[in-house]
Amino acid sequence: MLLKIMEIWSYVQLPLCWLLFKRFARRNVLGEMIAGTIIGIFWEYSTEALWNYNFSFNIFKDIPPGVPLGWGVMFTLAVFLSEKLYFLFFSQTQGKPRDKRIFITDLISAVIIGLPFEKLGLITGVWTYNYEILNWSPSRIPVFDMPYEVMIGYSLLMLIAPTFVRYWQSSFE
């Protein structure tokens, strides 16, 4: 039953997230969502063998459409948070082009946004890791109780992907 709710939610989250951003932040995040979903498609396709998804409707092997769409929501939130942290930490009112300090806030927001999402997916059984293939170390992240490799993976991804989201967001709208 919980898995069914999560499957429905995986599609509902997109318009809901867009609406909430529009209502409370006066921001159109359609471009961020499209850019984030493109990254999600690449990511899920290239790492398909490493995890299992448990939804009933899939597009490629066991990958459900709701998962790449979820990356769209994740990147929208992470890029938004990173931007706010950047303003706060570096006393800026808008992002300076090619300011490398944005990597710092991107990494922080990866942990703040990405890890709870990842944990939620695991707890609710949306996905499971293929531990026997991944061969990860037994070290766990405190509080989240998740493998360290997840955090490193998120951090490396967040070094690269937000540039794509920020660069193309307006254009995709």
Added chain:
Amino acid sequence: MLLKFMEVWSYLQAPVVAYLFWKLAKRNVIGDLIAGTIIGAYIEFATEPLWDYHFIITAYKDIPPGIVLGWGIMFTTAVFVSEKLYMLLFKQKQILPYDKRIFITDVIAAPMVGLPLEKIGLWTGVWDYHYELLNWSGITIPVFGMPLEALVGYGLLMMVAPTFVRYWQKGFEGR
């Protein structure tokens, strides 16, 4: 012996490529190489269980530093080829900001640059695929004789990664 040569080459290729671009194209590609290498570090870390590498010096599990550097070369060359194709096909003198047609030439540049490099790596035994884990379709690309999924993967990667290279290339050169 060939593998030893390839391992040495994996470290030499970055300065050689930077020099050749500087000499022949009058272009500083240090920023492209750095940006491409960062992407390489991410790709190799994230997909580590899916391939085996056979070099002696490794940085994380069986991933050699030379492979990560190789992604820097791949992206430098692919971004360069894509830019030339863009200017040729769309009759422009430079890439117009936010012009989505760049996705077309990026995806074309992926097989032109990525697949030959991928094929060389396989032939020379630098890496092999874990076919039993990948569970690919068995369909191969004509001429290259490589799995179709390698082409699709390169295509998707080239949708996303070149933006990072183009955006940060000057920043990483301190310009």
